[in-house]
Amino acid sequence: MxxxxxxxxxxxxxxxxxxxxxxxxxxxxxxxxxxxxxxxxxxxxxxxxxxxxxxxxxxxxxxxxxxxxxxxxxxxxxxxxxxxxxxxxxxxxxxxxxxxxxxxxxxxxxxxxxxxxxxxxxxxxxxxxxxxxxxxxxxxxxxxxxxxxxxxxxxxxxxxxxxxxxxxxxxxxxxxxxxxxxxxxxxxxxxxxxxxxxxxxxxxxxxxxxxxxxxxxxxxxxxxxxxxxxxxxxxxxxxxxxxxxxxxxxxxxxxxxxxxxxxxALVRGRERAFAPFGSSASWEPFTWGPLQTDLLIVEGDGESVIPEDSVHVRTIDEDVELPDDLYAVRARIEAEQDAKRLAGEQYFWNGLNYAVDRVTIGRIAESEAPEIYIQLLNSDYYNFQATQQLDEVLPDGLTVRAKYVDPYDPLDVPAFMGSSFGTNVAVITRDEKLIVSRRSNMVGSHPGTWNSSANEALSRVVDNSARQAPNIFNVARRGLSEELALSPDEYRLNMLALTIDKGTHQWGALFMARLRRVTSDEFIARRSRGVSDKWEHDRHELVDFEIDPVTRFIFDEERTGLWSPTAPGLFYLALVNKYGKVAVERESARVLQRIRRA
CATH class of the missing domain: 3.40.50.1460 (Rossmann fold)
Incomplete structure (x- = not known):
């Protein structure tokens, strides 16, 4: 031969x-x-x-x-x-x-x-x-x-x-x-x-x-x-x-x-022997003045939007598998939720979702815009809940975080730890008001915190169309429809960033939606007439979409420690998209200085 x-x-x-x-x-x-x-x-x-x-x-x-x-x-x-x-x-x-x-x-x-x-x-x-x-x-x-x-x-x-x-x-x-x-x-x-x-x-x-x-x-x-x-x-x-x-x-x-x-990485079917290839120290979480968050901005700077046709999603029709120690945590959560359901108490149902298996980013030569490829495996909400118990001590004495998150580069964390993909949208009304929402205590992720205008998680049931891979822009559009009663023809939607919530290792995408006709008064009136997922938020605030008032709202003592990891970074990038990074950095620094002196 x-x-x-x-x-x-x-x-x-x-x-x-x-x-x-x-x-x-x-x-x-x-x-x-x-x-x-x-x-x-x-x-x-x-x-x-x-x-x-x-x-x-x-x-x-x-x-x-x-x-x-x-x-x-x-x-x-x-x-x-x-x-x-x-x-x-x-x-x-x-x-x-x-x-x-x-x-x-x-x-x-x-x-x-x-x-x-x-x-x-x-x-x-x-x-x-x-x-x-x-x-x-x-x-x-x-x-x-x-x-x-x-x-x-x-x-x-x-x-x-x-x-x-x-x-x-x-x-x-x-x-x-x-x-x-x-x-x-x-x-x-x-x-x-x-x-x-x-x-x-x-x-x-x-x-x-x-x-x-x-x-x-x-x-x-x-x-x-x-x-x-x-x-x-x-x-x-x-x-x-x-x-x-x-x-x-x-x-x-x-x-x-x-x-x-x-x-x-060794591959045996879908079982991987994961090996960390770099230190996560090079990934700095988003900070703004004294505010420190768990948000990692993987791609995007606010000034340049990410085109819809530059985001490619591929699904693999295989179930992500939890290791034995995490599967035991999942079994406990499932039993707890079943008991609450039978007792007539509020419980979380096990919705079908996806786990992020792989994300790669390239560049388009002509425009230098990113080209993003996202690969997904089948997962569900109980897998997500199990992997959120990051401080739980496993039988070998290690916490979930120490065993499955900290040793890895954020982009190389095992797929089962990323059993959710969320979209967050900053909505600006026709009369230049930013909608800021507070999550109710009925939701399973970050309850009671101030968050984006609307947010929605990728669903394996709802977001597949004719067996085509889901479009994360459409997931954001669904969130705007179900939570704020906005239809796609009423806004211009731009993707600002691809992110990871390092605290939960949840992948996500940040968007900004500018309303063409709907004013802040009309938004309030619509919400009063009923919204599909109205229960997810218990309060909305309308803030002038300018650097000074948005910065003051975020750093108000009333909301100290009550921000979801995503919202401050999202609103910062939305401001950058409108005013430019230099102006936002300069003006917000002045506002923060005045706040410290007060």
Whole structure:
């Protein structure tokens, strides 16, 4: 089987990466992509491509810097020819363009200071290269356009084990690729590197392109990333690339760790052996003057809103599983609620909801807006209640918080601890009044505290539509309808931030709704006529939506210690959206100084 591997001395690889850009966001992980792939391709344990045959081009400034190397490699390769690109991809009616360091944003400008994929395709697939195995791997936005292009016919000579071409694209023709913040590699290349480094249990001695792509694709989709694309011609899918390292024993026994390689979470079905990958000390909770909260703002600054089409939700139809010690807590809660129900007392019913399994955030090159991917598992309200007993001591002597929250980065806390996703909305009336609501003592989360104008949790029953994944904007709209009797045509809804309540590890999204016609008087009149979930709030206050009065209301002694973790951060970001961060910081500091002197 090893004879199916390309002959290294007759093969060439060109690895191109853009990590630094003048007119687009930098992508630091691309440098590590190049290091890891070069290490794998040149290591004899995987393949053994000679170092002089592996050409790494970092942050090229001109198309010639890429094409000259590629065309030369194409002339020299008589077995495998590999081209890899990671960086920003741009698209217009002219096709796909691979952005270089100085590629500009305006429409059509990419044509003159970038690498047109047609040039790559011509050099790789339709040129005079004697290569018999040709592989193109593109890790960039809109890269699926390359897989859609007509492939050149590649004929192998009679002595070639296998011949053909294959094009891999990190995403489909109209979708954006993902480079998660703080990750070692970009999403697509990270899964590729992990698969090549670890191998595939039960696989053949060498791994062909189809086998590798299926494993990479499944892993990406399971984690909520975009579906990658592939196109083969002739026997391209059967092209062997590397030896299967899984046959050499556990990855930790092989030596030669990859540059910056992460320790992946082990997956056995849906059971994960979670390993913290960083300290949570770098995540500072939201503070405002003397006010300290448990709110972590994961994404969003108030000044720039998060577009609705930039938030992608994926559901996995599998139940999240509690560990045995937390399942015992859940069983106790269920018994307590059943007893209250039978006694005719107020109780909490076990509504079906979701657990947040994974959140990743990328960037849209043209606007630098975030691209958010949220993956959900099935859960329920009793799971949520069980995981809220953070100070309960478990049989091993550890508290729930110490065992399942504190050791982890906030984004890597086990999924069962995030068995709820909440939306909170700041509503501003037509006459510029901010609605502030106080939660009643009948609710299960933060009862009796001052909170957002409206809030609603994601429901597995209510928020699914025709088996489509839920839309968190629609969850916020449902909250506005059920709690404030507002219909979607009466306001403009903007998402300000993605957050975590660190005290409960509850994921959430912050929104601002500006009413087009409804005034504060009309709001009061509507509420007096009845609202679906009127019982959730026992009081509403209307505050002039200006920096001074909102700041004074939040820091009034009457409400000291009575704020939910979310509300102050939400109202701050809403003010920032209206006035700008500099003005809010400056004016609120003056207000707080006057309050301290009083």
């Amino acid at each position: 090893s004879s199916l591997l390309p002959r290294p001395e007759r093969s060439q690889a060109v690895l191109v990466g853009g990590s630094q850009y003048e007119f687009h966001p930098d992508i630091e992980s691309v440098d590590r992509n190049l290091d890891a792939l070069c290490r794998i391709l040149t290591d004899p344990a995987y393949w053994g491509l000679p170092q002089e045959n592996c050409h790494v081009i970092r942050n090229p400034e001109r198309a010639d810097d890429v094409m000259t190397v590629l065309e030369t490699a194409a002339e020299r390769a008589t077995d495998a020819l590999i081209f890899y690109f990671a960086g920003h991809g741009l698209s217009d009616e002219g096709g796909l363009y691979l952005a270089l360091k100085n590629t500009r944003k305006p429409r059509f400008a990419a044509r003159y200071d970038s690498v047109h994929y047609e040039w790559v395709r011509s050099a790789m697939l339709q040129g005079d290269s004697p290569a018999t195995r040709r592989i193109v791997i593109l890790d960039c936005c809109y890269s699926g356009q390359a897989a859609d292009e007509q492939m050149g016919v590649v004929m192998g000579d009679e002595n070639t084990d296998v011949h053909g071409t294959v094009v891999w694209a990190a995403t489909t023709p109209t979708r954006l690729a993902v480079a998660p913040r703080e990750a070692t590699y970009t999403a697509f290349t990270g899964e590729l590197v992990h698969t090549l480094h670890s191998g595939i249990e039960g696989g053949a001695e060498v791994l062909d392109m189809d086998t590798i792509f299926r494993r990479v694709s499944r892993s990406l989709v399971a984690k909520g990333y975009p579906q990658p694309d592939q196109h083969n011609r002739a026997l391209g899918g059967q092209l062997a690339l590397v030896r299967n390292r899984a046959l050499d024993g556990p990855a930790g026994d092989r030596g030669g760790s990859l540059p910056g390689a992460p320790v992946p």
